[in-house]
Every structure is written in C-alpha cells, then in structure tokens.
Amino acid sequence: MDKKTVVKDLTQVTIRLSGDSGDGMQLSGNLFSTLSAVFGNEIATFPDYPAEIRAPQGTLHGVSGFQVRIGSKNIHTSGDLTDVLIAMNPAAFKVNAHHLKKDSIVIFDTDSFMKRDLEKANFVTNNPFEELGMNSLQLIPVPITTMTKESLKDMDMDNKSVLRSKNMFALGLVCWLFNRPVKIADKLLEQKFMKNQKLVEANIKVLNDGYNYGNNIHLKVSTYRIEAVEHGKGFYTDINGNLATAYGLLAAAEKANVNLLLGSYPITPATDILHELAKRKDFGVKALQMEDEIAGICAALGASYVGNLGVTTTSGPGLALKGEALGLAVMTELPLVVIDVQRGGPSTGLPTKSEQSDLNQALYGRNGESPVAVLAALSPTDCFDSAFWACKIALEHMTPVVLLTDAYIANGSSAWKIPKKEEYPEIKPNYVQNYTGESKWTPYLRNEDTKARYWATPGMANFTHRVGGLEKDSKTGAISSDGENHQLMVETRQAKIDKIANYIPDLEVIGDKDAETLIVGWGGTFGHLLEAYRGIREKGHKVAFTQFKFIAPLPKNTAEVLKKYPRIIVAEQNLGQFANYLNSQIEGLNIHKFNRITGQPFLVWRLIEEFLNIIEEEA
C-alpha cells in the first residue's frame, strides 16, 4: 500500500457494483462478498437485477446491480445508502444516484461515459454528476475498458471476451480500495472457470491489473479497512437464502431418514433451489423439472404418498396454480413442503423484486376449510432452519407446510456457521408403526396428542388403503358425505394445525421491559427491523421488537406477549396482511400498520423516522 494513501478504519461500509445486465456485476459482487466473508467480515448482499436477461446496452432499464455491505459486526441488512459505487456506464450511475450519500465514492469507466453513452441514459449535458446536482461526490475516473484491453492484448482473445472481463478490473479496484487480498479471489476464479484454463488466466490477470492500477496511480481517495469479525468458534461459509433452503431440506431428509423428492417448475426467484437439488444426486435426491407448476406439486405429493419427503418450490404465481393440489394434500393429510419465494405481485408483477404479499394466499388460498402450517424465513441463513422446521412439521404432523421466503433473502447472502448434525432437532415421522390402537388400523385414525393420522406407505402388507380428495369417514376411512362426520373432520383438520403450537418454540421479544411500543415483523424483513429497533433505542426511546417465523399456528404465547404492549407497529411489505391476521387471531390489540410495497428492501433510516413519528404522535 502506498504510504500517501490514507487508510480509514470503519465498522461497516456499503458497496454497489452496477452496470449492464451483461456486464458480470453479479459475479464480481459475489466474488467480493465471498472473499470479504473469508477475510472475516460479516456480509449481507442484495443483488438487484432486471427481469430482462440482456436489455439493450447502456439503457436505464438494463441496469443490473449488486450491493454488498461488509462490516465487523451487526450486519443484518445489505445497507440503505451506498458508500462506494462502481458505475460501468452513465445509466448505472443514474439509476443508483438516489442510493448515494453526499460524499460517496464513485468509480466510473470513462470509456463508457462518452456522449453516446450519456444520451442513452437520457443525460442532456456532458457532466452527468452536475446534471443530477451531485457536486460533492468523490469521483474516480478510470478508463476501465481501455485498461482491460491493454491487460489482455497478448492473450489472443476475441474482442467480446476481452470486454466481458471488465468486471474483473472493477473488482480489482474494489479489492485495492478495501484492502482485500487478491489471492483469495484468484482461488475463487479458478474454481469458477475450472473448465476453461484460459479464462481463469485472463480473469486473474485483469483482476490483478485492476488492483495494481489502484495501487500505482495513488488514487486520491481514502481506502478502507474493515476489521475482521469475532465470530463464535467453528467453520463458516457464505450462503444465500435459496441455497440455505436447499440445504435445510437436505439436512431434514437426512435427519428423518427419508428420501427427498422435489417436483418443480422454473420460476424467478425460486429456481436456484431446483438447481441445487438437481445437483444433489450424491444424496440420492430426485429433482424433477415437471411440465408445469401443478405437475410439480403433484409429483411431490405422489412421492409423499409412497413414503418420500415431497417438496415443491415456486413463487407467488406458481403457488396460485398449486392451490388445488395443496388442497388435496390437506385432505389426504400427507407430509408435503411447499416453498414460495415471494416476489412482487399480483400476476407477473415484479418478478425479480421482493415483497411479502403472498401471506394471505398461503393462509387462505384454497377452496373449503383448508388449513396448512405456514412458516416464514427471517434471513438468508435462517432459510436453513426454516426449511428444516417445515420438513419436521410436515413429517411429524402429517400436513402440508408452506414456507414463505422472499426474493431479498433468497438472493442475499451472509456468513453462516456450519451446524453440526446433532444440533438439529430430531424428526420422527408419524409412521403407521406408531399406531397402538386396539381397533384395526384405518387411514384416518389419529395420534391423540397431535391429531396427525398415520403414514402407511405402499410396500407394507396389511395396510393397503385408498385416500383421495373426497371426504372420508373418520373411523372407517371410506368415502362419506355424512354431515356430522364432515363437521368433525373439518374441525379435526384445523385442530391438527392448531396443536402444532405445542411443538414449536415460543415467541421471543427483545428490548425494554417497560416499552410502550412493540415493533412486529415477520419473515425476511428481520434484519431491517432489527437495525431500526436498535436505532430507535440508540436515540433514547424505549421500544421492544419481535419477528414472527411461525405464522400458522402462531406460537403459543403470542397473545400473552402482544397484549403487554399498549402499541404495536406491524411493519410489512404489503398492505397489512399479517396485521389483519393478528387481529383475526387475537382480540384487543392496538395495531399500527406500517406498509411499504416498493419491491425494494426497507430502508432502515426511513423505518426509524416513521416509527418515531408513530411513537411521538401518540405520546
């Protein structure tokens, strides 16, 4: 490091790499987060990409960004505003301008800030920074394209491949700026392009040249040093929510000693779970890409009937299609896990953006009285625990379970401590061998405590039976349209779900015991709400906070806990679905709804401001 460069110690910093959707920003962003995590930082990432795969170059709607926040501790979100922006073209700058602080560093590729490029991004002057009134930015012009070409001139590569390596030059600059050892990145690149040695060499060369460029020209900016984190002892890896979800399913199947079968259909932003499970033939996983969403859940349900753990993965529109088959799973009382990675709706909506608007669909989106268990994962790493719990509940309580994650936590990543197998709870499927009743077994006899029916699977002699979508007699299991029996069965199916509350953890609240206000969230907004809660306390206000992971049924102590607080703010990315649900389950709560539905994650500073408004208004 050159002596003239000032090194700033920070506890956290937010970086955004932004360019055309074909510029490789997701790759450089991922590499930078991984190497920061390996280096010992806490990380939280947020890939923000367009629905179009390759929108016209240089245009505003083709901009793809990757935000990562790194820090020494308490990193629960990918950050509100950006400290450092790498803009590969004027459109990338324009789209991200509102994420910048007054004195943010902007590294931009001068080669693609020419007149034509500026016009494509609808700039009318030749100074895009002044044009947007941003005069105090620390600008670092770097001829990234020229330098990349120069770097690879002896490599005998075609022009297109050369230009595609620009992202590595940018990554090299970022590594220099943040004092990151490039060696780790070299290793990651070797794995990434394992099959093409030439690409490995080219990428490593450009990366190192980018790093050296930063070092050599004495860029007149502060460079940053983020201290390594003090984690608990153990082994760590960085993981995004979709991968963690897939891992949770694998861990549960292993723990329960059942085979895993996934029936799925490609849909953004859930498809990566299918990709991962399709790879996992080493664990005997059968991942079927079916002809449509309905076939996906049906294949999973068929697998459950014959004794596998059936899973289907989807996003909102797919869940709509699966509704009828989910009802069949309710009626046949088979273990089935349905994962909905929520995105912006309704209809096709905002396919690559995040939202929490499928809660009502998960709870109520079927004909008839059709209760299922519903869970919502809190963070990228919590997707592992939540997926594991979803499987546990499905297998032990013989019910379909809907697990809601969302695009933000599915694509976002953070460091994850690899758990030991003995740390997960036991899973004991409710096999028919557990039936101890005196009468001859029939399919709808139940465990008295859980109300779960028993799982008899083909291949077992003396247990041949038929189930199906028609109502069955509670005793004989034969088709029945008897009114009293139907009432009993409807109530029993609901009771079975309600009883799950006896087997899940209680709701935990953090914060001031005498707080007047409780902040309540559910699912993937955990990180933002936690930071907002801390921010409010730092300002000297008394406040408490809880985040729901178990939605249906609610934890047993929910009513008791919530009733302690005169004022409850329920913050969610919809128009109040969870708030309405709480009101329907618990009487007499004073709920303030806070709803933002922009497709983007909450902004912590804004949460703090608005929560304080609510608190002060009433005080």
Add this chain to the structure above:
Amino acid sequence: MEKTLDIKAETLIYKPKDYKSENSVRWCPGCGDHAVLNSIHRAMAELNLVPEDTVMVSGIGCSSRLTYYMDTYGLHSIHGRALPIATGMKVANPKLNIWVATGDGDSLAIGGNHFIHAIRRNVDLTIVLFNNKIYGLTKGQFSPTSERGFVAKSAPYGTVEDPFRPAELCFGARGKFFGRAIDVDLKNLTNTLVAASKHKGAAVVEVLQNCVIFNEGIHSKLTDKTWRKENTILLTQGEKMIFGENNDKGIVIDGWDLKSVTIGEDGYTLDDVLVHDATCEDNVLQLKLALMGLEGDKLPVAMGVIRDVEAPTYEQEHEKQIEAVQAKTPKRSFEEFLMSSSTIWEVK
C-alpha cells in the same frame, strides 16, 4: 421399509378377488366401467402383482372412482392430475406397480398437458384410458373425443370442434406403447392390460367404453356382435392382419395408404396381407393402423397391442444417474458435504 417383492411373488398366488376392495361399486348398472374393473382384477391376478406393491392412481370422473374398488394402495386425486402424481410415485419408488385410471375428459382435456408429458418422459405406468366420449359425472357434456357435430347438453346445436384421437396424441408424444380394447371384450381387454403392465415405460390402453346413461351405444358399431368382426381387427404380434366374420379379409398396403381387401378377390392373396409388428421402432405404419376406422374410412378399428417398443424409462434413468454420481462420490453425511466446500473458513 425394504420390500421383499420377489419372494412374495414366488410364494403367493393371487386371485382376481384379492384385488377387490370391500367398498360396494356405485357405477350405474350396465356401465362399461364394471367390465373394465373386472378385467383389471383379472389382469393383475394373471400378472400376480403383489397388492401392497401396487398403487392405483386416478383423477376425477366416473372412471376415476375405480381406485376405491381396488384392494391395493390407491390415490383418488384431483381432476386431470393423476399422471404427475403417478410420476412422482414411480420415481420415488420404482419397485411399485403403478396403474392409472383416467377418462377422456380427465386426461385429454384438463389433464392433456400431463398426458403428453408423462408419455414423452416414458414413465413406467400402466395408463387405462376410459374413452366414452362424454362427461358422465357432470351429466352429459361433450368431451375432447366427441365427434364434430355431436349434440350434448353443452352443445345443443352440435359441437364445432374436432375431437382428439388418443392414439394420435400418444404417438405424437413419442409413445412407446399403445393398445386398444372394447369394454365388453373381456379377453382382449385383459390381455392388452397384461401386455401394458409388462411393458417397461408409459403404456396407454384406450378402452372404448359405453356410458349407458349419457352416451348409450356410442361404440355399438364395434361392440355389437352382429358386425364386431367386420368392423374391428385384433392385431397380434407376428401374425397376418386378418379379420371378418369368415376371417377372409386382410389389411394391405395401397400406395401410402392401408386398404381392406378380401383375400382371393381382385388378385389379392394371403401373401399381400401385412404382418403386424408392434415392436417396430418406426411408428408410421402403427399410427395408420391405430387410426383405421375412426372417421369413416371403411377400415376396421384396430384392437390389441398396436405399438410396444422398448426404450429407457424415466424412473430408471433417474436411478442410473444417482448410481453413477454416487459411485464417483464417496458416501458422506450432509455435514461432511458442507465441510468439503471450497469456500469455508474457520474461526478459532
């Protein structure tokens, strides 16, 4: 729960009644479904399928109620979705014998997509397609196999659409097995079901079935004993395609078409008559045979096993991939797998 399929099959002999459940059968008296159910019981006994290793899956419709009349495992599912459910079952446990009972509405209308894809994937399923060309359970609407102009409650002036011909869909989806039988012809129906079950892969048996209430006599041209022999031909592997009351008629090639001739007339001899080969990979002739007589071309309607070609099955290919991957990868726990990742680091 490892099964002992082979041992059981050797030691026990099953009879048709062993596949019958206690539930009383509730189809209308005279409905063709009764005969199909009997044939299924007989075919299973002939195959000596172990009841607990057998699953009957069905969708929605009169014929789909069949599941409840079987003393095997069974899942009576939702409209049109029996095939993907059966696919999941077979892949999850390839040792099971999976049969699907479905109707023309169930599998060719609401379940049309699943029908072609299950066939394309070649999942080892025995698919019994009850074709009565009508919606019975909803009381008499036209179905996707009803002839153009057919008058039904939902088409009082006649339909204005062409029907599917199931064989054509099956062949178009690259089907490897197609058979056909009439509900009242117990012998051929049972034989065809046996052949379908023995076939490794998706096997479709189209059963021309009578709905005594809403479509009485729809197949009478083929079922009536007076002219059944003139209007149908039973195709038998390796044998001449001969039919007729006096076994004097045969199918010959005439240019690009098939033609029905009387042996000994117009210069045709027995040598000219085609020999049936259901195992021929190329399906052109088999398709022509399967379409004979369906739309007034004066050819007999083909019965029996029309196509029966071996090919890799979906569930076995999944098994093979898993075996291949596991042979290359050391057996490890999930935790060991995580620890083998290249991007882990230790905090001490």
